[in-house]
Structures are given as C-alpha cells and as structure tokens.
Amino acid sequence: MSDPVTGIGQIENAIAARIKQASNGDALGYKLKKVESYSGQFDTDEFAQLTAQFPCALVAYVGDWQPPERRQGGRQVFPKFAILCGSKNLRNQAAGRIGSDNDVGSVQIAADIRMLLSEQMLGLQMDPLEPGAAVPVINSTTRDRYASVISIEFLGGYFEQARKPVGEDGNLETYFSQWDVPPHAAPPEDPALPRAADKVDSQQTVQLPQD
Numbered sequence: 001m002s003d004p005v006t007g008i009g010q011i012e013n014a015i016a017a018r019i020k021q022a023s024n025g026d027a028l029g030y031k032l033k034k035v036e037s038y039s040g041q042f043d044t045d046e047f048a049q050l051t052a053q054f055p056c057a058l059v060a061y062v063g064d065w066q067p068p069e070r071r072q073g074g075r076q077v078f079p080k081f082a083i084l085c086g087s088k089n090l091r092n093q094a095a096g097r098i099g100s101d102n103d104v105g106s107v108q109i110a111a112d113i114r115m116l117l118s119e120q121m122l123g124l125q126m127d128p129l130e131p132g133a134a135v136p137v138i139n140s141t142t143r144d145r146y147a148s149v150i151s152i153e154f155l156g157g158y159f160e161q162a163r164k165p166v167g168e169d170g171n172l173e174t175y176f177s178q179w180d181v182p183p184h185a186a187p188p189e190d191p192a193l194p195r196a197a198d199k200v201d202s203q204q205t206v207q208l209p210q211d
Helices: 008-024 044-053 093-098 106-117
Strands: 034-037 056-064 069-071 074-077 079-089 130-142 145-155 158-161 174-179 202-207
Touching: 008 034, 008 056, 008 079, 008 106, 044 079, 079 106, 079 130, 106 130, 106 145
Parallel strands: 034 056
Antiparallel strands: 056 079, 069 074, 074 158, 079 145, 130 145, 174 202
C-alpha cells in the first residue's frame, strides 16, 4: 500500500529522489551532478559558482495551480512543482540549450524529466503528476561557458485530512510561547521541545476564556 502524503515537502523529496535514482542508474544516458531542492541557488551571487555543478535538476514547490476543494473530512489540495534543468557548454548558447558532443543540453534534460515523472505517483497517495509548461529561465555566459536553465512544471493533487484544534477535547484552552532573540540565544538542542525557562529570552502562558 502507498504511504500517506504528509505534506508538500514529501512530494518534493519524492520527485528529487526519482530523478536522482534515474541519474545514478544511467536511465537518462548521462549523469546529473546535482539533484536537490531549490533554495535560491540561481541568485546572481551564487549562479556563477553553481554552473560548476551543471548539469543539474533542482526541485521547487511554486504554489497551487488552483484553490483547494472542500471534501468530506478535509480538502483536495493542488500543488504545482517546477524542476529547474541547468546545463552549460563551451560552444555557444544554442549548444547550452540543445547540447553537443557528450554535453547534454537543458532542453534534453527537461524532456527526459517530463517522460520520467509524467503520470507517476511516486509511491505516495496522490494524483498522478501531470506535466505543465516548460519555459526558458536563464540563457547567459559565465566564466567563458554558456549556461542555460529551463523550468518544467508538474501539476499534482492530494487529499489533506482536516485536523482537530489543539486541546484534548478539540478546544484551545492554553497557549504557551517562547522567544529567542538572535544572535544572543543559542539554538535549542531539539527545536521541537520547549527550552528551559532560564535559557530563553521570554516566555508566556495564557489561559484562554472558555464558553
């Protein structure tokens, strides 16, 4: 049985894992040097350094392609993901896109990923992925190399179960919060657990009125 979807991050990770598996297993016919989630690597200051790790595929959640729909027990959510396919070439910009000799181009990477992910559920309880638009993002010259990045979108959907409000009986009775003001406070050993009162900058417990 498929594992349940727990959020956007699980789908994003599953997409990256699928691409990495195909790359490492030589299913693409070439090796991608980097496959991971996108976290601003194409910003101006980092882009020149990133091209050293081309060809690559970076995965990002880019919003929903339509509003959620109410369903019994929760809602159907419709996330959209983009895979940024990057390549470089010494010849010219066209070669960066199309590829030449043993260097794969961004167009080929995008086409291969579209075939790899289309109609796939990635072992999750979700609707099969549907390919969306593919658009050029970057065509530039950096460090005497021509770099090209194409973004290809995938549309998904999954059921998000409604969750009860915090509180044993579904009522929110007590609200507790802590604040740390960086850089003076060291990060907690376990961010999921409250810190000791003598290690936080401020904390407050509020008893909320009940009907």
